[in-house]
Amino acid sequence: MPRRWPAARRRKRAIMGSISRRGFLAAGLCGCTLCWGGAALGKTASTVSPRSGPDAGLGAGPDALPPLIGPGYQPVDADERGLWQLCERLEEELSTSSLLMQMPGLRQYTQEVVERLLGAQSKDLRIYLLHDPAFNAAMFPNGMMLLNSGFFARVRNEAQFAAVVGHEAGHYARKHSVSGWRDRKSKTGFMAFVSAGTAVVAGASAAAGGNPYGWVDLANSINSMLVLSIFSFSRGHESEADLYGLRLLADAGYTPEAAAQVWRQMIDERKASAAERGKRYRDPARSSFSTHPPSDDRMKALGAAAEAVRAIAKEAGFSDEQDRWQAAVAPYQAMLLEEQVKVNDPGASLYLIQSLAQDGWSGLLRYFEGEIYRLRDLPGDADLAATAYGAAVQFEDAPPEAWRAHGYARLKAGQGEDGRRALARYLSLRPDAKDAGMIRFSLAQ
Amino acid sequence: MNCVKLVLMMMAALVVAGCTSTKQMADVGFVPPQGEYRLLVMRPDVSVGLLTAGGAVEPREDWTDQARGHLLAALAQQQASRGGMVKVAATREEAGDPARVAELERLHKAVGASIALHKYLGQSLPTKKDRFDWTLGQQAVEFGQASGYDYALFLHAEDSFASSGRVALQAVSFLGCMVGVCIMPTGGQQAAYSSLVDLKTGQVVWFNVLSSTTGDIRTPEGAQTLVRNLLGKMKPGEETRSAETLAGGKKA
Numbered sequence: 001m002p003r004r005w006p007a008a009r010r011r012k013r014a015i016m017g018s019i020s021r022r023g024f025l026a027a028g029l030c031g032c033t034l035c036w037g038g039a040a041l042g043k044t045a046s047t048v049s050p051r052s053g054p055d056a057g058l059g060a061g062p063d064a065l066p067p068l069i070g071p072g073y074q075p076v077d078a079d080e081r082g083l084w085q086l087c088e089r090l091e092e093e094l095s096t097s098s099l100l101m102q103m104p105g106l107r108q109y110t111q112e113v114v115e116r117l118l119g120a121q122s123k124d125l126r127i128y129l130l131h132d133p134a135f136n137a138a139m140f141p142n143g144m145m146l147l148n149s150g151f152f153a154r155v156r157n158e159a160q161f162a163a164v165v166g167h168e169a170g171h172y173a174r175k176h177s178v179s180g181w182r183d184r185k186s187k188t189g190f191m192a193f194v195s196a197g198t199a200v201v202a203g204a205s206a207a208a209g210g211n212p213y214g215w216v217d218l219a220n221s222i223n224s225m226l227v228l229s230i231f232s233f234s235r236g237h238e239s240e241a242d243l244y245g246l247r248l249l250a251d252a253g254y255t256p257e258a259a260a261q262v263w264r265q266m267i268d269e270r271k272a273s274a275a276e277r278g279k280r281y282r283d284p285a286r287s288s289f290s291t292h293p294p295s296d297d298r299m300k301a302l303g304a305a306a307e308a309v310r311a312i313a314k315e316a317g318f319s320d321e322q323d324r325w326q327a328a329v330a331p332y333q334a335m336l337l338e339e340q341v342k343v344n345d346p347g348a349s350l351y352l353i354q355s356l357a358q359d360g361w362s363g364l365l366r367y368f369e370g371e372i373y374r375l376r377d378l379p380g381d382a383d384l385a386a387t388a389y390g391a392a393v394q395f396e397d398a399p400p401e402a403w404r405a406h407g408y409a410r411l412k413a414g415q416g417e418d419g420r421r422a423l424a425r426y427l428s429l430r431p432d433a434k435d436a437g438m439i440r441f442s443l444a445q
Numbered sequence: 446m447n448c449v450k451l452v453l454m455m456m457a458a459l460v461v462a463g464c465t466s467t468k469q470m471a472d473v474g475f476v477p478p479q480g481e482y483r484l485l486v487m488r489p490d491v492s493v494g495l496l497t498a499g500g501a502v503e504p505r506e507d508w509t510d511q512a513r514g515h516l517l518a519a520l521a522q523q524q525a526s527r528g529g530m531v532k533v534a535a536t537r538e539e540a541g542d543p544a545r546v547a548e549l550e551r552l553h554k555a556v557g558a559s560i561a562l563h564k565y566l567g568q569s570l571p572t573k574k575d576r577f578d579w580t581l582g583q584q585a586v587e588f589g590q591a592s593g594y595d596y597a598l599f600l601h602a603e604d605s606f607a608s609s610g611r612v613a614l615q616a617v618s619f620l621g622c623m624v625g626v627c628i629m630p631t632g633g634q635q636a637a638y639s640s641l642v643d644l645k646t647g648q649v650v651w652f653n654v655l656s657s658t659t660g661d662i663r664t665p666e667g668a669q670t671l672v673r674n675l676l677g678k679m680k681p682g683e684e685t686r687s688a689e690t691l692a693g694g695k696k697a
Contacts, residue, residue, distance in 0.1 A: 188499025
């Protein structure tokens, strides 16, 4: 029997259903994200069936994935044009968003890397840098790419940066948004017919005195398979974009192992975060309902592909361009780390600081290490923080705030003379600081 | 014979089931703009798509562009007949400083969604229960001072049309109804809402929501119908309040 809704309620559902549907479309249709957190995955990438996935599975070499669109591409088909228009509308909002990172230097650097990586196709991409501490990046079918500040905070060298940009560019060049949409459209359409047909058959069977439930079970199993195959198709896209990105990476002379390193770091960070919270690490992507393959499998597949690339291009000199990366990001590192520390995920933040410190400690890293302990505030953390601040001010590059933090820590420890000296140092470095008046008052006590 | 009758009735129901409903709400002291007023119609937010068999809406660029053009024309025609000084903005640039207009549009989107959720969808807020006092705040007032307009009118409209696959699905489902398992998929839907903002106070003084299973805003006539149904008769605050009270049937 049909479900009856009161007329008013039906009307409300109709109105809001269609209004909110567009929001869903804009969010789900438009973007392909890197999705570290995502709704996760099931089958391992290497077992994604080429039948259910896009043309090439992981078994095919990187050269099996030509770009499907050339420079200056414009959509022709009605569905693709509709998608682009939707995304252009999003881009219009995004391009005037207050979340954009207003940092011409970093944008210029990003553009240079993208040009090195993509050549002529880089002109079709428009890159937006967003203040968002989550480790993510996203590609839209019309050439809009989003890169989060949390991504800049974690990457260790230019090759890793290029690996992720290359993955996203793969979604664009292989037209994943539109093919994913067409896949969903045909499968959900088929599912609707299976359901409707079953209603007819089951009704007729019941009318004839038979048992309709067999038909219903059959329909459910068909539709469940179709649902799973939609997710599996999406995972196929991710694997394909991984490979595509790897090829771009190697062609541009970047260390091909960088792609797998990004995943190694990501998994380690997640484990550190889980351990800190007393939880067991669990990859959210390890589910049949994930749009992305499991992180571990992606890492292994990328590692294996990198080996293959090395084997082919023995004589080619690859570089991870770490110096270039560090020079480009250094002016922004304080901002990037501050955003991360404020997320209040001490396990992940400490992991990040410690892995960045593998290239050498700095006053900035020590200061933020102290901040993580101070904000975590477990028993003993005050001492750990004080030690970190003390270490920070030993460095030439210690930020002024490190002197302030060190000063207060010394005051609390009863080292008044030391503390006042450090606070005075902060004031001399930041005479116009917002809290300058309060600190002068403390010093006068 | 009975069965044939039933079939005919249900087919008729499919054809004539189309209905249009609107529900206005307004600030209690609201009086529709009259006399010498300056009204700015903000760029309408329009999207039109194809309803796929699976029930998703696939956006269509050509339809959306057609609908936007016809809606702009219908709005201009309707508002011109009302006496005030009216400007219909087709782009953000036409409405004023684009950055400021963008901010205002986004703010309105958030407030409009709240009105829809808390006044129309049943999730009523205790503090907003018997009043209509939504505002875009100081930002709207500043925009009014800078631009010289008294009112800003916002319009959001969506329309969708069943694909041939969806129609076929409805036909199959109709067979199901014949044998007693009746789950009829919906067809295309029109949905729109509009709000009038007083730029002297920043208040949303009037709001209307429209839902329809008929009409086609891709045509000049369809766009005119939507504009007429949605904005044709702005009721003063007292009237909409009493209408709301009657419809709700809860208040004394």
